[in-house]
Amino acid sequence: MEITDVDVVGRDIPLADDFPVSYEDHLTTDHAFVRLHTDDGVTGYGEGTALPWFTGETTRSMVAFLDDWLVPRIEGATLDDAARELATFGSDFPHNAGGKAAVELAILDLQGKRAGVPLWELLGVRHRETVPCVYPVPGLSPERAREVTETGIEAGYRRFKIKATGDVSADVARIDAVLDQLPPDATARVDANTGWESYPKAKAAIGAISDRSKIEYFEQPVAPDRPEDLLKLWEDTGIPVYADELVHTPSDVELIGRKGLTRGCHLKLAKTGSLRIMADMARTANRHRLNATAVSAFGTSLEASAILHLAAVIPAIPLACELDPALLAEDPTDEPLVVGPETPVPDGPGIGVELDDDLFE
Missing domain, CATH: 3.20.20.120 (Enolase-like C-terminal domain)
Known part of the structure; x- marks a missing residue:
């Protein structure tokens, strides 16, 4: 199974109602979404959700990280090679938890679908x-x-x-x-x-x-x-x-x-x-x-x-x-x-x- 295409999109999603916390009166949330297409027609989906006051990430920074650093490393790779690349790169490259999570979830989604088993x-x-x-x-x-x-x-x-x-x-x-x-x-x-x-x-x-x-x-x-x-x-x-x-x-x-x-x-x-x-x-x-x-x-x-x-x-x-x-x-x-x-x-x-x-x- 080879990853043929990687799509990335960022989205600021508003909350359904006010959600005040100690950091701010929370109004929107930061998200990056990933879609992986494979050569055998299976699609995997992932999401990164940023908490700016925890890690400094935002929607825009997650998308930039994905486009500049992770997508080039996994596009065209086999699913197993992409998983290994993410593990190696993730341990060497600091921070950017949201972007890494989005790709890992998409890979895990594909791995579960390939094996026909739930993620757990x-x-x-x-x-x-x-x-x-x-x-x-x-x-x-x-x-x-x-x-x-x-x-x-x-x-x-x-x-x-x-x-x-x-x-x-x-x-x-x-x-x-x-x-x-x-x-x-x-x-x-x-x-x-x-x-x-x-x-x-x-x-x-x-x-x-x-x-x-x-x-x-x-x-x-x-x-x-x-x-x-x-x-x-x-x-x-x-x-x-x-x-x-x-x-x-x-x-x-x-x-x-x-x-x-x-x-x-x-x-x-x-x-x-x-x-x-x-x-x-x-x-x-x-x-x-x-x-x-x-x-x-x-x-x-x-x-x-x-x-x-x-x-x-x-x-x-x-x-x-x-x-x-x-x-x-x-x-x-x-x-x-x-x-x-x-x-x-x-x-x-x-x-x-x-x-x-x-x-x-």
């Missing part, structure tokens, strides 16, 4: 056929946060994620409003995206929350250059802490596990650039008895489906993973993924979701 079979041993998912609550006013939470409750969700923005008083009011809304069997995790900055500020925010009994964990409450603060918050509050912005590579997971800094970590393609490496990171986390949360950060149904395959092979996950292409106003796929409290892992060959070819016209 290429990543490891399946541990689950459905993946529990969390319902997101952006950094909104307490009143709007209650409305969003009620929508999730009515849809059957019992696991929620509350965004904090760094304004402690506003964050506490929002967190209290959501927690008060939850039924007895529900929990919520709180994601500050480093917005609480340091131990004193984070400790004050946590201490101001009225009822912490329904909090599953706090995600990256402090800056990534303060890893010891994560452990101190966990020890002093008794509530688990997870790392996100701190975790980009397998060595980051190894460091957290060796030092026992957190209860778990978040794995994202936008940071790591490789689904295969993310699977290795999950196995490393398991060796250190860490949970690993698989996350699709504003990905379309294509990336979200790939993350479902990853979640299927993660040995230990917490109560829910995070993926919701419904956050996007546009989902340029042939069959948008329906996410619910328990979401089935696609069972067709490859990723199981394809891009709308009109995207490339």
Whole structure:
């Protein structure tokens, strides 16, 4: 199987609604899409989703990286040679996680289709056929946060994620409003995206929350250059802490596990650039008895489906993973993924979701 043509397109996709976080009032997301044609008529699709505040990438930089560096290396190559070239080049060439992820997903999609197996079979041993998912609550006013939470409750969700923005008083009011809304069997995790900055500020925010009994964990409450603060918050509050912005590579997971800094970590393609490496990171986390949360950060149904395959092979996950292409106003796929409290892992060959070819016209 030889790759005869490579198509690349970038797209800034607006969000369906406001999604304030600690970095900004998020309005659009950055995407690069890849389509690989082969000489036997099989097509593979990939997506890179950038998080500029994590890695500095944007839609335009991902497309430029792909056009200038990766496409010339894989076009005209056999599928196996392209996979080897990507692995070698990816380890030698720094950064550009989104662009690398787009090509790797397209290659994995082709490999799965060639073998007639779902993507998870290429990543490891399946541990689950459905993946529990969390319902997101952006950094909104307490009143709007209650409305969003009620929508999730009515849809059957019992696991929620509350965004904090760094304004402690506003964050506490929002967190209290959501927690008060939850039924007895529900929990919520709180994601500050480093917005609480340091131990004193984070400790004050946590201490101001009225009822912490329904909090599953706090995600990256402090800056990534303060890893010891994560452990101190966990020890002093008794509530688990997870790392996100701190975790980009397998060595980051190894460091957290060796030092026992957190209860778990978040794995994202936008940071790591490789689904295969993310699977290795999950196995490393398991060796250190860490949970690993698989996350699709504003990905379309294509990336979200790939993350479902990853979640299927993660040995230990917490109560829910995070993926919701419904956050996007546009989902340029042939069959948008329906996410619910328990979401089935696609069972067709490859990723199981394809891009709308009109995207490339």
